[in-house]
Amino acid sequence: MPVAPDQLLRVPLLPVLAAQGLSVRRKTQLLPEPIGPREGRDGRGPRLRLLIAGDSSAAGVGAGTQAQALSGYLVARLAKHYAVEWQLEAATGYTTQDTIERLQGLSSQFDMAVMALGVNDVTRATTRRRFVERQTELLQFLTDTLGVRRLVVTAVPQMHRFPALPQPLAWVLGCQAARLDQGLQQVAANFPQARHLALDLPDDPTLAAPDGYHPSPKAYAIWAAEAARLLRQA
Template structure:
């Protein structure tokens, strides 16, 4: 397979990309993960065991509390129909492999789950093949030992649209994120229990956290609405 233009230009652009990467890390506002419970029970109706897992976006960075984050919005929507027993297993900086390692030590079973991964795989230089292999392992773990019957797999974010990233770094990371997202679509389609969750959002400053890198509470609400719709189709 021939290299894409962004892959060919990485080597000559390496000094610029390295400087920009260091600058982004130095200037980034290191937003904390939101306060609040990471597991609980809420609602009325049939029992639903829910798992939310992934990176800093799954953890809710960009929101002040878990109630304003993905977990809070999602549980609130599902609690109108189910007694939701939920658990959040997510950490800032986690890649797909980190999440696999974390979930392998998890006991218990779940009915539904939401994943949010990809950004750290992009920034760590994970290849398309390795990402596809690891996402396949993750979905096998979720739908096998962990018992998940309906899974919402969130798209890899469009990193070229992150306000915190300067050019050409945004262009390079954006192309790689798009490649990994294509792989994610392919993996998701191979599991009957899984559905790909697209995040096609408008260019609205209100949808981005102050660090220019993470979602805002408004984005978490939109995301949760779509995730709840996909999960409830079961």
């Protein structure tokens, strides 16, 4: 497989990338995970056991409360049709491996799940091959052990569009994110329970949180609507 241009240029660009990475960490506003419940019951209708898991975006960073985050909007939409028993298992900084380890501590079974991972795998230089292996392990665990029958795997975000990231750092991370997402699509295609959700959001400043790195409540609402649509197709 030919080496991509960003991979060829990563070594000569390393001093610049390192300096920009440190600057982003120093200047970017650190937002907390939102307050609010991380499990509950809502709605009426057929029983639906829902799991939401992943990194800081799954945890809702960028929103003030869980009601304004992915979990809140998603549960609100599904509760119009189901008696939703939901659980959020997510944390800032989580990679795919971190999520696997966290979910292995669960004893519950779930009907549906929404995953949001990839950014931290990108920033920790996870290769596409290793990412595919870990995502395959994760989806296998979700479907075999936790009993998930309908699964939405959210695309690895388009990091080249993050307002907080300067060039060429945004370009390098964006290329790596795109490679990992291609691998994620490959993994999802191997599981009949899974659907890959690509969020191609417009260039609207109101869709980004103040840190320029996470979604805003408006973006979470769009994301939840699309995830609910895919889940209800089951």
